[in-house]
Amino acid sequence: MSNPNNFYEFFGFERKLGVDREALQKRFYELSRKWHPDRFSRNSPEEQMQALEATAILNDGYRTLKDPVKRAEYLLTEEGFPIGEQRSRDVPPELLEEVFELNMALEELKSGDESARPQLTAAKENFVSLRMNIDAELERLFAKYDAAEPQSETAKQALHDIRGVLNRRRYIENLIRDVDRALNAASDATAPAQDLL
């Protein structure tokens, strides 16, 4: 079942959701020294191609595995739990009220009502702390998955839960991005006026 495109196998790491970042970086540098196209510049075209392909997988893999969210998404897809983009648009029920108020405040700021600014800043802080809670929850679920027998019901349940948490996280991530944009756009727009004073 060896698959050279599998990032875990390429790095020689166990298929776990918890990854030691330092060990990963060390392995990344080791494999870079071995496979980087710079090491093959005077080899045959076939060998050069092989080095290019291997390094592309190595770099793509490092990028994926070093980021906990990308890593989890990758493993979910590999294990047959595809993550749907559209699901992130469904408002998590517990956030319904907050999102409604947030959208109101965003509209107000867009129409030039600066009084909405403190409310948005507070909302952002709230979402950032929510994201921290989510990350802690993810860590707990990662450990649960890693401790379970592969393919077992416990493992599958953990992946299922992780998918749900990731969707909620993505939703909150988008909210933070929207608020950031609104706050920055508004302050940019007011900048020239300040210069005139």
Add this chain to the structure above:
Amino acid sequence: MGTFQIDFGENRKSKIVGIDLGTTNSLVAVMELTGPEIIEDSEGRKIVPSIVSLSSEGQLVAGETARELLLTNPERTVYSVKRLMGRGVSDVEDEMKLFPFRIADDSESVIKLKLGDRTFTPPEISAAVLRQLKDNAEAGLGAPVTEAVITVPAYFNDAQRQATKDAGRLAGLQVLRLVNEPTAASLAYGLDKRQDGIIAVYDFGGGTFDISILRLHEGIFEVLATNGDTHLGGDDIDNLLLRIALEDVQSEWKQDLSRDSEGVQRLRRAVIQAKEELSFVPEAKIELDYRDMRYRRAIDRQLFDRLIAPVVERTLEPCRACLIDAKLTPEQIDEVVMVGGSTRIPLVRTAVERLFKAKPHTELNPDEVVALGAAVQAGILAGDVEDKLLLDVTPLSLGIETMGGVVSKLIHRNSTIPASATESFTTAVDGQRNVLIHVLQGERELVKDCRSLARFDFRDIQPMAAGFARIEVRFLIDANGILNVTARDARTGKEQSVEVKPSYGLTEEQVEAMIRESFDKAEEDMRERQVREARVEADNVLTATEKAQKNEAWATLEPEEQAAIEAAKRDLQSVYRGNDHAAINGRIEALNQATMRLAENMMNTAVRGALKGTKIE
């Protein structure tokens, strides 16, 4: 006659050179046992100005020769052409107001520049500079040079990189690697001696600005993030000062100098000189003596700083963005390296020091450090430098056009390269035979705000019901930062044919046609040289024959022998003016044959004369 052949041994490999192809100046360097060295030209100069001129003989000349021609022959001379690499006509409208580029009307996706009555694309112009560097390197090393590492601004997009690679090919160089200028500079600085640390490279050159942040770890140079502006450099400061000086001249002389290209070029030189002086002295003069007119204008550093402050400020924004992308604060930067001629400006140094809260490195000559780094990278590729390895990133996100003119990102900016992404596409209509994919580069969400790279036309798809075909497309950015696209039919696994239409660049066919043309030109040049050499040889033989006819040995020949020599002489003279070197050489050989006995007799006479008076024991 036998000839000596010096045997360098079978496996002695030719040197790979490192080239800094700059907006203003270019340099070539090579890795020696003691470290990287700049190769000088025959007159001991390290810098080749990136200026190209069409000579009166119809040849492109580059460097110092072209710099002189810029004053006397501005219509046939061009500089700062790096600004046009990989760009379209509509991109450069703003530059047109400031640079004396003469763009041909038939420019399409690639700009064509008029030099005299001929047109050249930016890669062809750059190739002339590269050829000059190649010649200098071959003369300096005493060996042919065919492989090179060429540096590009880190923020160059795919089209600009491709154009640089094309220029290399046109100059007869195999470009083994395009390396980013700031990363090359970090290699030259040998900062890996400190083993671990975070460094920022601030590269402010003649026409481009780059900032790169790297992590050093046991000889590995890992770029964490890069940012920049490919149209921001010392040129902008020159143009700023030039505009002011032109207005000044107009009010003093009551005439508009801006329409006089020679006058503008002379004033431009004066302005640049003043700018350069101001890096070392608190006050300088812009001086112009032209057509019996005189212009003097003092400028002190305070005024200069005030004028250029907005330009310097424009470099700081990419620096802040780069820090954010690298997820670092200024305090976490251990060292800052300064690269590019514009970093000599005191205001630039102060601004950088203030931003990064660290005293920047300026020990190495900022004009040479990139070429030296390119030579180190060449050493890495040749296997001579084993402990160092550069891991660079792609500066811009890569994406494809989706419904509604939105760009869907496939490879994000600051991804370590090589990097890849795979996407599946299908057909929308029953029996559809081809799928067109529009690839873009940039950070914005809409197609109109990103840079179009190319359109890939996947053809000969097996006809089937809509939505059933599955074309798997692999986007791969190689170690040069250049995109490669391959596709296969996911059902059959068969390689899918694809036609690439670059949005701003030469097609493979165009590059090959240009290379063929330059080969034809080379053949033409070679034929001309052979004719010239044959004529020189004919001159020698004819002069020698005429001299021999005055020798006493001439009388020893039979009348028919004398007639044969006269005939052979006439034969040679009859083809002498022609362009057939083989004919000239043939008749030279015939004359040599005819004069063989004459030469023998002359030799005997000479020997007899020499022996006269010599006692034989």
